[in-house]
Amino acid sequence: MINLSRRSVLGAFASASAASVIGAPMVARAAEIELRYGNNLPLTHPLNIRAQQAADQVRAKTNGRVEIKIFPNNQLGGDTDMLSQVRNGGITFFTPSALVIATLVPVAAINAVGFAFADYDQVWRAMDGGLGAHVRAAIAKVNLHAFEKIWDNGFRQMTSSSKPIEQAKDMAGLKIRVPVSPLSLSMFKALDSAPASLQFSEVYTSLQTRIVDAQENPVSIIQVAKLYEVQKFCALTNHIWDGFWFVANGRAWAGLPDDIKGIITEALNEAGMKQRDDVRQLNESVQADLQAKGLTFNKAAPDSFRAKLRDAGFYKEWKERFGPEAWGLLEKEVGVLA
Ligand code: X2X
Numbered sequence: 001m002i003n004l005s006r007r008s009v010l011g012a013f014a015s016a017s018a019a020s021v022i023g024a025p026m027v028a029r030a031a032e033i034e035l036r037y038g039n040n041l042p043l044t045h046p047l048n049i050r051a052q053q054a055a056d057q058v059r060a061k062t063n064g065r066v067e068i069k070i071f072p073n074n075q076l077g078g079d080t081d082m083l084s085q086v087r088n089g090g091i092t093f094f095t096p097s098a099l100v101i102a103t104l105v106p107v108a109a110i111n112a113v114g115f116a117f118a119d120y121d122q123v124w125r126a127m128d129g130g131l132g133a134h135v136r137a138a139i140a141k142v143n144l145h146a147f148e149k150i151w152d153n154g155f156r157q158m159t160s161s162s163k164p165i166e167q168a169k170d171m172a173g174l175k176i177r178v179p180v181s182p183l184s185l186s187m188f189k190a191l192d193s194a195p196a197s198l199q200f201s202e203v204y205t206s207l208q209t210r211i212v213d214a215q216e217n218p219v220s221i222i223q224v225a226k227l228y229e230v231q232k233f234c235a236l237t238n239h240i241w242d243g244f245w246f247v248a249n250g251r252a253w254a255g256l257p258d259d260i261k262g263i264i265t266e267a268l269n270e271a272g273m274k275q276r277d278d279v280r281q282l283n284e285s286v287q288a289d290l291q292a293k294g295l296t297f298n299k300a301a302p303d304s305f306r307a308k309l310r311d312a313g314f315y316k317e318w319k320e321r322f323g324p325e326a327w328g329l330l331e332k333e334v335g336v337l338a
Helices: 006-021 046-061 079-088 106-112 120-127 130-140 182-190 200-208 219-224 250-254 258-292 303-311 314-322 324-334
Strands: 033-038 066-071 144-146 151-160 175-178 194-197 214-217 233-244 247-249 296-299
Touching (some): 033 079, 046 258, 066 258, 106 120, 106 314, 120 130, 120 233, 130 144, 130 324, 151 258, 175 182, 175 200, 182 194, 182 233, 182 314, 214 219, 214 233, 314 324
Parallel strands (some): 233 296
Antiparallel strands (some): 144 247, 151 214, 151 233
């Protein structure tokens, strides 16, 4: 497992850039092709660590011809900004959550149907199988290229500042932040809460200033974004599995030579598979550290939440919105969703 301490990560980035210079001529030769990649996660998240390793691999395998420059932690703006930048070619790569790219490709949110996935076996059978292929084909229709292996964000958990969330009735009126995502808004309204769509870059301060009292994210994100500093309780709900599609601007991608496309594809898919392992290990190990930092955990049974969603017509609505083909591909892996 990778060491996520900030020192080790900064060291990894420093040695990565040094490596690109060591052995190079005194004046580092500018790469023939420079590709910019933006994301919304802190430097210490496994996504950035593995992305840097992939960039190093691409530089090495192209003999320095191709440089992927990474702009982490919303340096280029929030998700909405980066989504428009990758669409118009301002950046070559972006890793939007499936929830976020769904503002452009509605069916991409299908993996986020509430309480659909019970475990990672179901997730990867779906996302590396027919459902993932279906979503990638839909992404291609908006002139974005999605790499085959979706990266992992993890199972999302609910945190709150004033009281623990134990069952669906605890959601009534709860001011909870959700990503800029139609499905998230729909789901948390169906749970009778008061969801607010905010970019991830605004989450910490919105919790700190009590604009919202709750949010929901995997524990790895709670850790790296230090949300434990502004939240008191964490309900282990596993209410959504979320992933990051690694996407490229379609025109820029098509314009690259085939050999370079092959090297980038191999590097990103390999890195994605390693990142999945990192996130899973982190999500399994970080709870003790978060407890030591003051976060109180409880296990929230899904039954009352699923019943509330069913009674509110959430599953019926999204089955109609996603259509029978996509919904069938989802139910093939998770069973019938009432
Ligand atoms: O914005 C979020 O909550 C995050 C970081 O999980 C996503 O990118 C969807």
